[in-house]
Amino acid sequence: MIKVPYYPGCTLKTTAQNYEVSGLAVARKLGIELIELPSWNCCGVFPSLANDDLMRHIAPIRNLIRVKKMIENGIIEDQYRFVTLCSMCYHTLKEANLFIKDEEKLKKLNTFLEEEYKGEIEPLPFLKLLQVEVGFEKISEEVRKPLKGLKVAPYYGCLLLRPREIGIDNPESPSILEQLLSVLGADVVENPNKTQCCGSYHTVNNKSIVVRLTYDNLIYAIKNGAEVIAVGCPLCAFNLDHYQVEVKKIHFDFKIVPIVYYTQLMAIALGLGKESSGLELGLNYVDPIPVLKRFL
Amino acid sequence: MDLKEKVESIGAVDVMACVQCGLCSGSCPVRFTMDISPTQVIRLIQLEVIEEIFSSNTFLTCSTCFSCQIICPRKISVTKIMEALRQIILRKGQDLINVGGIPGEELRKLPPIALVSNFRKTTA
Numbered sequence: 001m002i003k004v005p006y007y008p009g010c011t012l013k014t015t016a017q018n019y020e021v022s023g024l025a026v027a028r029k030l031g032i033e034l035i036e037l038p039s040w041n042c043c044g045v046f047p048s049l050a051n052d053d054l055m056r057h058i059a060p061i062r063n064l065i066r067v068k069k070m071i072e073n074g075i076i077e078d079q080y081r082f083v084t085l086c087s088m089c090y091h092t093l094k095e096a097n098l099f100i101k102d103e104e105k106l107k108k109l110n111t112f113l114e115e116e117y118k119g120e121i122e123p124l125p126f127l128k129l130l131q132v133e134v135g136f137e138k139i140s141e142e143v144r145k146p147l148k149g150l151k152v153a154p155y156y157g158c159l160l161l162r163p164r165e166i167g168i169d170n171p172e173s174p175s176i177l178e179q180l181l182s183v184l185g186a187d188v189v190e191n192p193n194k195t196q197c198c199g200s201y202h203t204v205n206n207k208s209i210v211v212r213l214t215y216d217n218l219i220y221a222i223k224n225g226a227e228v229i230a231v232g233c234p235l236c237a238f239n240l241d242h243y244q245v246e247v248k249k250i251h252f253d254f255k256i257v258p259i260v261y262y263t264q265l266m267a268i269a270l271g272l273g274k275e276s277s278g279l280e281l282g283l284n285y286v287d288p289i290p291v292l293k294r295f296l
Numbered sequence: 297m298d299l300k301e302k303v304e305s306i307g308a309v310d311v312m313a314c315v316q317c318g319l320c321s322g323s324c325p326v327r328f329t330m331d332i333s334p335t336q337v338i339r340l341i342q343l344e345v346i347e348e349i350f351s352s353n354t355f356l357t358c359s360t361c362f363s364c365q366i367i368c369p370r371k372i373s374v375t376k377i378m379e380a381l382r383q384i385i386l387r388k389g390q391d392l393i394n395v396g397g398i399p400g401e402e403l404r405k406l407p408p409i410a411l412v413s414n415f416r417k418t419t420a
Contacts, residue, residue: 010408045413046360049379051308056416088409162362163373171366197325197361201414204406205393209326209357216325238407 003075004129005067005082006034009043009089016086016234018278022263023085023126025276029142030134034083035076037066045088046201047095054109060096061109064121081122083129085263087233091159093123094166125160127232127262128168131176136183144271145295146185152265153191153221153229154178157198157236171195177262181230184269191221191229198239207246214243215251222257227291230262237261241285258288268295299346299384306383307376314338320364320374330354334364334374341377355381356392360417386420393418 004027012020027034040063048056067082084090100106100119110116130139154177161167161174169176174195178188196217199210217240221229231237241259248254260279267277274280274296279289289296300311314335321333331352332340340349349355355378364374385392395415403411 010412015407042408042412044416045409046416048416049360049373049376050306050383051376052306053383086409088413158361158363163365163375197359197363199326200359200361201410201417202326202359203410204398204402204414205418206357209329209359212328213325234407235409235413238410242405 001031001033002133003033003035003077005037005070005076007037007040007043007063007067007082007084007089007093007123009084009086011234012085015238015283016261018281018283019085019234019237019261019263021278021281022261022267022276025272026263026266026270027126029270029272030130030139032129032134035070037063037070037082040066043089043092045092047092047099054105054112057096057099057109058112060093061100061113061117063093064097064123065113065115065117067121068117069115080120081124083124083126085126085232087125087157087160088235090123090125091166097121097123098165125168125232127160127176127180130180136179139180139266140183143184143269145269147265147269147295148185150186150291150295151189151225151227152181152186153189153194153224153226154181155191155194155217155221155229155231155236155240157231157233158195158200160232161195177230177232180262181265184265186265189221189224189226191224191226193217193220198233198236200235200239203235203239207243210239210243211246211250214240215247215254218244218247218257219254222255226257228265228288229257229259230265231259232262244286256286258284258286258291260284260288260292264288268292299344299349300341302384303341303377303380307373307380309373309376309380311338311341311372311377313370313372314342315370317369319367319369323363323367325361325363326357326359330357334358334378337381338372338374338377349381350385354378382417389420391419395419
């Protein structure tokens with residue numbers, strides 16, 4: 001077992017519990033123990049993009065310091081990296097780290113921190129860890145119930161890919177999710193809008209934007225035959241899932257499609273059982289079980 | 297400080313580098329609901345036509361997806377320009393959302409990341 005520090009973030013404990021349950025189970029199966037950061041705080045979602053706004057980078061940096069302390073206290077050996085499942089957390093933590101590459105900013109920031117930080121901790125999304133540390137080939141050897149005949153369309157959203165210095169794959173035409181899904185035996189279908197925004201935080205006070213984007217982001221995947229959409233971000237998952245009912249009010253012939261996390265599909269394909277897939281936690285608006293029950 | 301200087305200092309961007317090619321607007325997923333396009337907003341900043349910028353909903357509609365940023369041939373972070381404009385309003389102490397007006401039922405339903413990120417963009 002490799003021990004890797006893990007930052008969950010608030011949403012993995014609430015509306016995305018199915019992501020956490022399946023993610024942790026999959027990691028364990030692949031020989032990775034994800035150890036939750038002790039007393040982590042909110043990452044502050046959405047890094048401040050203002051050049052003069054140091055204050056807002058303190059929350060993410062405090063978490064990075066916690067990782068450093070885990071290493072110093074011998075809870076984990078090595079390597080100055082840690083994992084997040086949530087794309088938004090990853091993005092925020094990574095951006096904070098890039099922000100303080102500027103020495104002057106780092107110096108100023110350190111005057112507000114209880115412990116010195118030098119930018120040595122690197123956040124890594126779980127998907128990337130699977131690719132570089134485990135390797136998709138190894139995952140293919142672990143597959144017990146290949147998702148044969150299951151038509152899955154990928155959806156990346158923004159924050160895992162853009163901007164370039166943060167993205168984990170080609171920002172315009174990524175393929176990491178497709179590679180993983182094919183390893184699981186699924187039939188990957190093309191989703192031309194897989195990198196488009198889901199409407200993000202407009203879900204709070206500008207819902208019509210999210211409804212329109214939900215339609216845009218799903219319609220071509222559905223036309224290509226997708227039975228299920230695989231995502232990696234809890235906000236994308238929420239928006240794409242919960243707004244389909246609104247889309248249907250505008251487009252009567254819209255065929256609803258369940259949204260699942262890629263880790264849930266992995267849990268199923270690796271034969272980890274229903275419980276580890278998190279499918280029965282009742283967090284989906286469009287229930288994925290009817291489509292996936294033939295593999296359970 | 298004039299508007300262009302303010303935007304350039306908050307966003308650490310070079311507004312004058314824009315050649316008005318329009319790729320940012322073409323790549324914008326929420327352009328359909330903006331009054332004026334991001335390209336036009338940049339031109340208005342260059343020309344210091346302040347009123348038209350702040351009476352538009354363009355910078356409020358930006359969802360910070362970075363599509364414009366990766367496509368810009370002049371490597372301008374249009375996303376940061378939008379953020380700077382938002383910051384100019386927020387730093388006057390004006391909220392862009394009435395947090396108290398969100399129904400309790402909504403607050404329980406929405407993912408925490410949706411609320412936190414929204415309040416980051418819309419509250420002073």
